[in-house]
Amino acid sequence: SFLLAAASTRLAFAAKQHNYFRIIADSLWIKISGNGQALDACKGESRAAQMSATDRCKAFEHAARQEAALQAVQDGTDASDAGYIERFVRVATLQERHRAAQTLAGAAAPAPLPPPPPPPPTSERPFYEARAEAAYAKRPPTRGEEPLVDVRGESYRRVLRDCPILARSQAQALARAAARGMVGAFRNNGSTTLGCAAPEALQGRLDDESIATIRRCVVELRRLAAESAGVDERRLALSGAFLARLQPPGASSRRRALESKPRCYWNVHVDEYNVETYEHTTLLYLSDHGSDFTGGRFVFYDGDGVDRYLEPSAGTVICFRGDATNLHAVEKVSSGCRFALTALFHATSDPGPLFEAGGGGGDPYASWDALLRSAAETSLMAQDQRRRDLLDDASSTPVAARLATDLRGDWCDARVAYDGEVVSATGPAPDAVLVDLVAAALRTDDDGGAFDVFGEESSDDGAPPRLLTYAAAGGAHGPSGTLSWRRARYTLSDGGEEVASCECEVTFTRDGAQKRLVFGGDITVVVDELAATASNSGTGHALWPGAVALTLFVVGRETLTRARVVELGCGACALPGRAAAALGGRVTLTDGAPALLPVLRKLDGVEVCLYNFAGGGTFDGLDASAEPSEPPAPADLVLGAEIAYRAADAEALAACIPLRLAPGGTAVLCSDEKRAPLKLCGELLRKRGFVVEDSVLALTVTPDVDAAATHRVRVVRARWGSSSSGVGAS
Incomplete structure (x- = not known):
């Protein structure tokens, strides 16, 4: 007869100083047959799988660190940047967790990687807006190029090479911080952005000092825009702000990019044509042309046929009117990384607060879904329809599933190897959750795919059993999937006045999670959240x-x-x-x-x-x-x-x-x-x-x-x- 025995494996990950993702499944169950000797043998096999999983995860993390050191240089920092490397490995680990959990949950094997995106237009000056293309077509034949100089008047241009906003060293430090913050962000054909209109949304990606620097810079850029345009600074509202890194197109085409519809960042455009409220544009450059990058000049295509260019340097600021007179583009970066902080403004009688409120408050590296959601919030432009779709809270579909046809799902070339021998490796203990997931997957393979983590038969309709589904969901079907706490207090407030509050204690079970809510007095309610399964999204179970x-x-x-x-x-x-x-x-x-x-x-x-x-x-x-x-x-x-x-x-x-x-x-x-x-x-x-x-x-x-x-x-x-x-x- 079959016996059910509780395996000692627990899914637990507790961060020491950071609020990293923690999942705890109460226990895993295995099916065994025979007598006590068979039970001992099964335990021995479980320990062997656990040891093998540990070695495989160590090998994976070692390979991921090596790749991170190489990628750090490509991304604008250096191989000794521990913050960049730790984040890179963290993202690679989250994706390996996601893959392993999907396999255990009965998902089909990952599809082959999609083919590379189509090459960008062959034209050196692509267009995405008809009016800009028409304006460029009206220019006389090119009469050569000249360095950019200031232009006064309504359609102004102004270059401040000795701008006091940031010293050169401070600008370069902000560029390195941006490179760390862009780990796990979306790329598009060599362009990566971090939105700064709500700076607090970048918490977890940037440190507090960098966020404070961005706020100060945007305030100063508004002052310079108002001064250059001859308008009252108090009448300028922020239309958009973002940190941008430009690299040679395809520099990391195999990784972390929404590339299904690649756009060329070197397209010729007019800011007001792209977004109506981009009336006044300011850029603070954070890297040096010639040493940090080549190519990537800023060029105005003027009506007299002359191309007027600026070779950026760290700390330099450029301000200009966003109208049709200032048709412009950034040339393709040939090598290195070009960083800049862009802030755009418009005049209004009621500007309100300069920055948007909200965002932040969570760890973007807590889970794979949390990472993708953070990437959508911070690295897709506000006018991008994909951003709105990915941040749609009314949808119960996980962000990862919404990106299934649009995301190249290979953040890192390093992989956990499930086949072949792995040499025992020394080094720090690998991610505990990943080890447990890999060990379960190894046992599943040994059992011909019939390993049932919960000790339950498959359903009559052929749906796969619930295998680690609560852990695998990772926040996919409700707020508890990414809980990093076990006890909390909920407080409802109306205009700062408390309406009521309750205490909540969470216990994770093999079917999901149990929450005990105490509202005071004798009012206690215990609810059971159930895992999402193949037959339900989990929406009504959370x-x-x-x-x-x-x-x-x-x-x-x-x-x-x-x-x-x-x-x-x-x-x-x-x-x-x-x-x-x-x-x-x-x-x-x-x-x-x-x-x-x-x-x-x-x-x-x-x-x-x-x-x-x-x-x-x-x-x-x-x-x-x-x-x-x-x-x-x-x-x-x-x-x-x-x-x-x-x-x-x-x-x-x-x-x-x-x-x-x-x-x-x-x-x-x-x-x-x-x-x-x-x-x-x-x-x-x-x-x-x-x-x-x-x-x-x-x-x-x-x-x-x-x-x-x-x-x-x-x-x-x-x-x-x-x-x-x-x-x-x-």
Whole structure:
């Protein structure tokens, strides 16, 4: 007969000083047969696999470090830059983790690398904007070139070679910091950028001193732009700012680049044609032409047929009007790295704060998905549609999956070798999580692919078993996938005033994670987050910030004794509804997914109803084998957290609430502030005669380790226009 034995392997990674990614799966399970001798033999094989995995990971990290030292020189720093090398190896390790976890989770073998991107246009002066191309075509035949000189007037140009913003050594130091910060950023045909409009978003990529330097430089660049243009500095708003590194195209074409539609950074353009608000352009150069790079001159293509050029040097500043008079381009870099800080401005009567708020607060190197998300946020231009798609919080698809057809997935040539012999190596201990994943993969190979980490049979429908899926998700299906803490305090605040708070303790299990939330007094709710599997994205199985925020809002501001409560789209966790039951409410939990019914029916003190509000308020037959339920009776309080993702959801929700809400009742809905459909739902309810309060609150997570993080959440509270029932503000 088969026996189930717990293997000693645990997935754990704890950073000593940095808040690096930590995953802990409660235990791995293996199938064995026979007697105690067989068990001992299996343990011996497990230890052997672990030792082999350690040696293979050591060999991988050694190879990655060697490659990092070579790449550091190409990327604008040097082979002794420990910060660059550590980040390079970290990114390579995260990708190897991602590959191993995908294999264990039953994913297909990685597809071969896509072919190299098509070569750039053969023209030395490519165009991407029709008006710029037309302006260049009107020029007379080229009459030669001259060094750039200042031009006064509305279409001004100004070069400051002895600018006091940054000394040459300071500029070069910022360039080296940028090279470290660009590790794990997206490249495009030799161009890499880090957006600086919200400098705090670069935390984790740049040190605090570099971020402060960028802020100071942008402030000074605005002053110089205003002085050059003859306008009031206080009237200039920041249109965009970024650090840019330009290299020979294809210098690292095998690595870390969104190259499916490569663009040439040496295209001829007009700034205002590219982005209307790029009225005034300033550049602070951070490297020297001739010594740090060759090629890469800045050239104006003027209407008199003369090309006027500038050979950049560290500390030099150029300012110019972004209009059609200043048609320009950067020549292709022939060798080395060209660094610059660009800041663009526009005139406005109400400029507001110079820098955007938000961003930062997380470790961009916490997981593979966190890295890709950080790369999208910091290294894709604001007007790039790919950036908006990758940062779409309404999508439950992992960022890595969204990039599957667009990302060349070979950050580093170094690989963990799963075949052949590996010589035992000395050196520091390799990444613990990667070792465990590789050891599991090695055991899987030894068992002909039938190794079942959780000791569960494959499903009848042929779907692969859940193999390390919670660890493999790495944040793919909810906020807990990348938790680096075990205990934290959630606090909901409204305008700086605390609404309510709770303590949360996390225990990782073999199926996912269990969270124990204590709201004070006798109110304790324990929820189980389930791993994403081949048959579900995990979206309804995770505890999202909006659900925690809604629960705290209910605890702090609603009176529920004997009130009838319905939670719409409760998911597997159902935290708001279960907390309402603990507060004395008579609660019905509803969800449109039949697969959740067995989970929800195990909960005490609540009723369960299969109900899909998005189907117009009636059960729409999601699964013909599931037993239909009668719609829930009208309630005094209707709750919904993170259930409106599209405009159609908002319309369905606005149609559903009047049906499910008793006269005098109240509906309270909550979601991430960036999800516009909830705001639309509030407007639709207002048109239906509801009194609607729409507010944005702050949910702060303060862990026992690492820094606090804040989520902005929207709360829509809608009540009938007539007299209220027993539910109301306390």
